[in-house]
Amino acid sequence: MSAPSIYREVVLDHFRNPRGAAPLLHASAEAFAVNATCGDEVRVQLDLEGRRIAAASIHGRGCAISTASGSMLAQWLGGRTLEDALRGIERFQRILCGEIEPESEDLGDAEALFDVRTLPVRVKCALLPWMTLRAAIDARGEATPPPRTA
Amino acid sequence: MMRAPTADLRSDQPAIIDVRARFPILARAVHGRPLVYLDSAATSQKPAAVLRAVLDFYRRHNANAHRGLHTLAAEATEAYEECRRRVARWLDAPDPAGVIFTRNATAALNLLARGLGHQLRAGDEILLTEMEHHANLVPWIMLAERRGIVLRHIPITGDGRLDHALLPRLLSHRTRVVSLTHVSNVLGTINPIAEIAAAARRRGAAVVLDAAQSVGHLPVSLTELGVDALVCSGHKCYGPLGVGILAGRREFLETLQPCEGGGEMINEVHLDRATWAPLPQRLEPGTADVAAVVGLQAAIDLVEALGPARIRAHELDLLAYALAALTALGGMQILGPLDPQARGGLVSFNDPGIHPHDLATLLDARGVAVRSGHHCAQPLHRKLGLPASTRISFAVHNTRADIDAFIEGLREARRTMARGAVGGSPA
Numbered sequence: 001m002s003a004p005s006i007y008r009e010v011v012l013d014h015f016r017n018p019r020g021a022a023p024l025l026h027a028s029a030e031a032f033a034v035n036a037t038c039g040d041e042v043r044v045q046l047d048l049e050g051r052r053i054a055a056a057s058i059h060g061r062g063c064a065i066s067t068a069s070g071s072m073l074a075q076w077l078g079g080r081t082l083e084d085a086l087r088g089i090e091r092f093q094r095i096l097c098g099e100i101e102p103e104s105e106d107l108g109d110a111e112a113l114f115d116v117r118t119l120p121v122r123v124k125c126a127l128l129p130w131m132t133l134r135a136a137i138d139a140r141g142e143a144t145p146p147p148r149t150a
Numbered sequence: 151m152m153r154a155p156t157a158d159l160r161s162d163q164p165a166i167i168d169v170r171a172r173f174p175i176l177a178r179a180v181h182g183r184p185l186v187y188l189d190s191a192a193t194s195q196k197p198a199a200v201l202r203a204v205l206d207f208y209r210r211h212n213a214n215a216h217r218g219l220h221t222l223a224a225e226a227t228e229a230y231e232e233c234r235r236r237v238a239r240w241l242d243a244p245d246p247a248g249v250i251f252t253r254n255a256t257a258a259l260n261l262l263a264r265g266l267g268h269q270l271r272a273g274d275e276i277l278l279t280e281m282e283h284h285a286n287l288v289p290w291i292m293l294a295e296r297r298g299i300v301l302r303h304i305p306i307t308g309d310g311r312l313d314h315a316l317l318p319r320l321l322s323h324r325t326r327v328v329s330l331t332h333v334s335n336v337l338g339t340i341n342p343i344a345e346i347a348a349a350a351r352r353r354g355a356a357v358v359l360d361a362a363q364s365v366g367h368l369p370v371s372l373t374e375l376g377v378d379a380l381v382c383s384g385h386k387c388y389g390p391l392g393v394g395i396l397a398g399r400r401e402f403l404e405t406l407q408p409c410e411g412g413g414e415m416i417n418e419v420h421l422d423r424a425t426w427a428p429l430p431q432r433l434e435p436g437t438a439d440v441a442a443v444v445g446l447q448a449a450i451d452l453v454e455a456l457g458p459a460r461i462r463a464h465e466l467d468l469l470a471y472a473l474a475a476l477t478a479l480g481g482m483q484i485l486g487p488l489d490p491q492a493r494g495g496l497v498s499f500n501d502p503g504i505h506p507h508d509l510a511t512l513l514d515a516r517g518v519a520v521r522s523g524h525h526c527a528q529p530l531h532r533k534l535g536l537p538a539s540t541r542i543s544f545a546v547h548n549t550r551a552d553i554d555a556f557i558e559g560l561r562e563a564r565r566t567m568a569r570g571a572v573g574g575s576p577a
Contacts, residue, residue: 004515007508007566037523038507039537061537063505064567122511 006065006119010112015064020074024057031136035128040066044132048140051082058129065122069113070129076108082137089130096123170547172197172452183517186555191335191363191496191543192521193385196449203448204390207441215440216414216431230440233447234430240450241380242371243397247429250403251443254394255362256285258381259329261396261433262358263289265406270326272298277320277328277355279304279312280533283335284526286360290329304330306533310337310486317349325355332364332380336527336539337486338493340368347376356402362386366449367465367495369458378402384442388545389449393442396433403429410435452546461546465495468544468553472497475557479564485539496543498525501560504567506538512563518556 027045034041040062047055056077058070077085088107094100095114102114116126170176173195178185187195207229213222215230231246238246252258276290280303294301302320305313312330321328328350333340347357359380361370366387372380379398385391396403408415408426412435417425426432453461469490476482476499483500487493501509506522513520522540524531531537542556 004512004566007512007569009569012567012569036528038505039524039531040507063507065508119511122507125507 005115006113006122008112010109011064011068014068014071014075014109018059018067018071018074020056020071020077021059022057023059024055027057029136029140031132031139033128033132033135035062035066035124038063038125040125040128042066042070042129042132044070044129044136046077046133046136048082053077053080053082053085058133062128063125065113065116065125066128069110069126072108072110072113073129073133076110077133085133086137089134092130093127096126166547166549169456170549172199173547174198174201176547180517180519181515186516186518186552188542188544188548188552188556189519189521190545190548191386191541193391194366194388194545195547196390196445197388197452199451200388200390200445200448204441204445207444212441214437216438226440229444229447230438233443233450236447236450237395237397240454241365241395241397242373243399244373245400248398248400248403250396250430250433251438252381252394252396252434253392253439254385255360255381255383256394258394258396259285259358259360260289261409262329262379262381262406263293264409265433266327266356267293267297268407269405270297270299273300273324274326275300275302275322275324277302277304277325277330277350279330279341280306281310281312281334281337281339281527281530282329282331283360283362284528285362286329286331287529299326300324306337306339306530309488310334310339311492312339312341312346314342314346317346321349321353321355323353325350325353327356327358329358329360331360331362332370332375333361333368333494333496334486334527334530335363335496336498336525336530336541338496338498339486340364340492340494343375343377351376363494363496366453366461368462372397372399384446384449387446387449388452389446390442392439393446400429403433406433408432408435412436414438456546464546465544466490468548468550469493469495469497471550472542472553472556475553476560479557479560485534495545496541498539498541500536500539501564504563506540508567509540509560509563512566513556513559516555516559516562518559520556 024045024047028048029046032043042060045057046053056074058074092107095102096116098117105111113126116122175195176185211225213226215227234249235246237249243249252261276299290301293299304320307313330341332343343359350357357377359377361380361382364370365382379402382395384393415427415432415435417427476484485498510520510522520540520542523538525541
């Protein structure tokens, strides 16, 4: 698919109106990352109740793809468990890196970003919020990698 | 020998068609569109004559240079040394022994910095600038860390020129080397090298010039610029990847300690000691990329056939056209001086409404190749307060039609990115 398919309405909407961008006053888990090659920055905050994500905030500055990806992720995270999150991160990363083909996924609006597979130079942009989320979860010291599905 | 086009290179002149025809890659399509290559500052495209020269070497003259007495070895050696002499004439280096072939300009700068290290003591100063490419920052940073040398930087002014009025304050009795760029790969600024070099020499400092963005675009003369050495990359000047040049006054290069040892750069070798060869071999260890050097000579043929005056006139025309078109779009932040005469053939800019990476992707979808990022100049971007910028850069094969395609792509990118906004207007 040609590049502009990435810039479809749903992606631009998430870019212009990012969900979950308001910072949390109290975060149980947090991580910050910068992509030095382009200056994309993202901060991921989680408010946890046990292993359930009660609220997520993903905010920063960067390109349309990384901003939209963060917004889609924040929207998807609400009410999910840490295990759900880690499974979702792994699926999203493996799809974008071309390791697996998307099947019937459950990744919400982020599925609009699967086409980034055809733009290897932009994969890092799309993955930035998800990798930072993983770092936030790992930093809590509780994360165990989800079992790999077939 | 290359036939020189007689007319000038504007898009409506026959000469530009002749020039474009020499570059095979311009025939290819990208995403179904004709390639519009505006990233020559990253690497230039290659004329067929350069490609033929490289292949011809491998097909008919391939051997290791300076090793062996057979015919092929003699031919390879002669081809290599003939290019060295050619480069010396081209860059006005007084002595071909002062022309060293490296892998690229970065390797040449590392060779210089490491080679000078032994002469420097803790507290000695190296003067650089805020606009330098990482290749002319990091080797000196490494030297500073190893030997306690102090790095100082000429700052830039609001319009992207060097604030060289500060030079008397920045040069001290401890300044040993001044190293700076001829043309900034981000701002496009042409720096007043002769003036800065004279001031540096009065202080007894050596002057090194990063000419990576000026050779092939502006006339570059070691002698006229008054520098002790310059570096450049063959691949940015229509030559193959894999060849760079360090050219300098022989007396200056003689003071460099060789930091890479092996074959070629020696005179006598025992198990526990070795003596070095004279210049230039002393600084060219191992097997040379003779094929790339031979290709470089064909690139110099093109540049000299067109002539520096005509190349400069062509790029000035494109610069004025591009600057006017970018300004007319409205809302563009153009980096560097707005006067075309003050800049080399590149323009970096920032559209506040579109992140550079998104812009590059959207332009690529139309076959337009630009560069987006920090362009290996993070300190400069930090000073400018920008995480990244987008850059277009020109070569002899570019036309006003290329700029038209780029501008149309910019317009469409703005329309695309505005679609998600409430009210549909760009941010």
